[in-house]
Amino acid sequence: MTSPPADAPTPPPPTCEDLYDEARARPKSLRLLPSIIRDAVRLVRAAAPRELAISIVLKLISGAGLAVVFLMGKNLMATLLTDGQLPRTVDVLPKILAVAAVISGLGLIAAAGREVREILSETTARYARERIIDVAAAVELQAYETPSFHDRLARAATGQHRPIQLVDGLIGTLGAVAGVAGIVVALLAIQPWLVPVVAAASVPLIAGVLKAGQALFGFHLRMTAATRARNYLFELLTGKQSATEVRAFGLTDHLRTRHSDLYDAHMVELRRTARERFRLAVAGNLALAISLAGSIALLLHLALTGRIALADAATAGAALLVLAERIMMTVMSVGDIYESGLFVEDFTSFLAFGPAAIADRASGPAPRDFGRLVVDDVTFTYPAATAPALRNVSLEVGAGEVIALVGENGSGKTTLAKLLCRLYLPQSGQIRWDEADTATVDPDELRQNIAVIFQDFLHYALTARENIGFGSVVHVDDLEAVRAAARRSGAEPAISALPEGYRTILSPEFSGGRDLSIGQWQRVALARAFIRDAPLVILDEPTAALDPRAEHDLFASIRTLYAGRTVLLISHRYSTVRNADRIYVLRDGQIAEHGCHEELMARGGHYAELFTLQAAAYSDLDPTTD
């Protein structure tokens, strides 16, 4: 692939939106079925090739086994009834034993088939789940900002058992089709005109099951967003994180009613869909029944008027009835396959958005060292927003500098930090790490050079060691490195006081787990940034929950703590950023001004206004001021 010219605007990253629309718009005709079946078989084969092969072989053996039992039984009867004499035990016993052995062998095969099927199903579900994780990990963070991605993710997560259902249905259908074929051959020999009649009568039945499959799939498609909303409310009502606030504000009844209303709407729609599916089934079956009754009446008429032999009419009638039953079964199986196929198509088209699909995105190697980070005229708008969060932002961060980013709420500080980490790509402008445009380098490699702690850092319900070690996953088992990071961030005393120290799970949801105070959590998060050996450190509000002494200590020693590294600091505490080499002031997504503290104060602009405002609040509280 050719790389775009250096000055060309960065193309918008592909999101799941494109794929979503394409998948939805695609006609869900029966013609798609072979490719859907191929995809499903491929997926199951990739997940569990051995189990799939064994499962098919066992199914074939069972099918053939039934025929063998039938033939052996026929042979046994012949032996028993030979010349009207009682057979000798020695002649008959081996045959009885052989029939018994084959029957019990078939029983064993059926039992083995069930177990293999269970393993096949679970292995396929696991494989499908892992592919979903691949997609979730590969898509740009931007995809998470779109409801359609979450809809598709939710459907993929619930549809992971569909490929195996489809393959199951396929194996069953092959058997049913073989049964139909046998009777069709017999009918062709007796009354050939009956075959096209029955085939024509099956058309409404087939159309019905296809429409029924589409109706069910449509129902799931329509309800995905509402189902996610309902599941979210369920999480709120049952989750640990929400439990405190839901109780404190007495929200349980209100949320419960909303959950229940959404469920009511879901059930109304489900009943409507079920009625539609039932109507389609009635119409299809009625058409088949009418044509059957007509054919049998005609057979009877032909027999009574002497145009066909009575025996032929009776045989054809019986074959017709069996055929009708088989056709119904077959059509049902085909309907199930089609229905599963619609979900499989939805599922596999989602998987297509995984690592393979984004492999050809520009992704050169990330620079190893850090000299300079340049933000050049960057504009960025969130997918869900209409106005840009950042407009024509330009700034520069040099190696070894401590740079501060300040501004009022919503001015774009966190957004800029996320763009620097290449979590989002700008719609226009460039972010250059030394000479490399970060849009064109491998994002994972680039992020290895950055230690970032966001305001909403994660509280992992895992051990204290992991909570720190995740900052540099290669050090997760290195207790000494973890301890050293904890000492630097001041988290060490709180962790050492835990019942199992660094082995304690930081969540009371798990046995032996304990929680930390918010300030202690913040120190743990800071330790995560310390353990990561990255040249650029981005700290987004790192001291919001720290006590004044801890905050003072951190900022007083920031140059020593991060000696040799470059620090980008986002803070609302103006006193803490005054020692930065350069301060950038963001306002409504734009850089309003920049310079060192003294320069900005002398200028008397936005920074000076906010700094003075904050300082005044402190001096008002100061009992020594008059």
Ligand SMILES: Nc1ncnc2c1ncn2[C@@H]1O[C@H](COP(=O)(O)OP(=O)(O)OP(=O)(O)O)[C@@H](O)[C@H]1O
């Ligand atoms: N995921 C999102 N989708 C749409 N708009 C967003 C999203 N995240 C943030 N915004 C909007 O982008 C703008 C910048 O937000 P950002 O979080 O960068 O501000 P901030 O300066 O870090 O604010 P704070 O000081 O409150 O942390 C805001 O107007 C915000 O409402």
